[in-house]
Amino acid sequence: MLKLFYLPDTASLAPHIILNRLGVAHELIQMGKDDGSLAGEDYLKINPNRRVPTLIDGDLVLFESAAICLHLADSDPDSGLMPPLGSAKRATAYKWLIFMTNSIQADMMLYFYKERFSKTAQGAEEVRDVAIERVSTFMSRLDDALSDGRPFLCGGQKTIVEDYLLMLGRWYVQMGQEEQLKSMAHLYALLCVLEDDHFVQQTYDGEGCQPLFRC
Template identity: 40%
Template sequence: MYQLYYYPLNASMAPHFVLEELGVDFELLLVDRKSNAQKSADYMALNPTGRIPTLVDGDLILFESPAICIYLAEKHPESHLIPKQGSAERALFFQWMMYLTNTLQAELMLYFYPQRHTNAENTATQIAEAQEQRITEIFALLDSELKNRDYLVGDNLTVCDHFLMMLAVWADEIKKPPLQFENLSRYLKKLSRRKAIKHVCEKENLSLAEYA
């Protein structure tokens, strides 16, 4: 049985979505960020980065949220959560997965933690403001890509969609959140009606009322 070390609304949310979508047996193990448990010796022995999430599958211990999502999708090919090898859609899948993780997630982290990126006094606010504009531009691009489409890659749900749902949840308090974009809003509201998404949000205490 899979074990997912998680914290609500953290980067573990996307793997949590995927596990629920697959309908497999798994155990959720809370890593309490409030007490800095991700830096404890026991957890660091599993994940030396001291970050969340971590997936345990038998002898395999895997960290980094996108890597976990891709691993789960490839281990369960019957789910079609990753396109077939050699297909054009698989190439596009990796394009968007890299964009979501290396661009959108990275920009969001800089927005949330600007103080980590400057030694100058009174500059964190300016960094966050600049990041907010950059993030808005990224969501505008994604909104354009989703015009007349239900999923980010091809005609089927993939883990890219789970990952984007997580990042959209993170960004719900910026000045122009994802739900204020026409195509993104339609897309996210449809995703929010999936049983797996609902179940995870119930477990992680996230209301989906604004997605109704």
């Protein structure tokens, strides 16, 4: 049975949604931010980065949320969670997923962990302000991409990219940018559609997450 080590409403949210979409048997193992479990000897053996998520699939151990999402989609090619291998839509999915991880998510970490990137309190606040500006610019690029009327980022098919987007959309609201996000009409409308989904609601219920998007 697959095992997902997670924390509610963190980078494990997208893999958790995808596990529910696939309907595969899995065990959820909740970690704690303050109880030392992320730094425990047993956990460090499978994820030395002291983060979630971690997925155990037989002898395979994976960390990094995007890698887990891709593996789960590839484990069931008929699920439609990724476009066909070698197709232009598959390449587009890679583009947006890597943009989210390398640009949006990376700069969100500057906001949430600003103290790690400056030796002074003033510097940390400057890091936070720059992070907001950069993330807002990147989110607007997603809105621009959707302005051509496509229902999803890769075209007419919802993929793991959208589950990842929903996770980051929640974090953007948690950065205090809800009104800014609402001004991105195409992106906000998509987030509303994504949240109104049985498997998303199932995952929210399991993690105790509150819906954030209502159009």
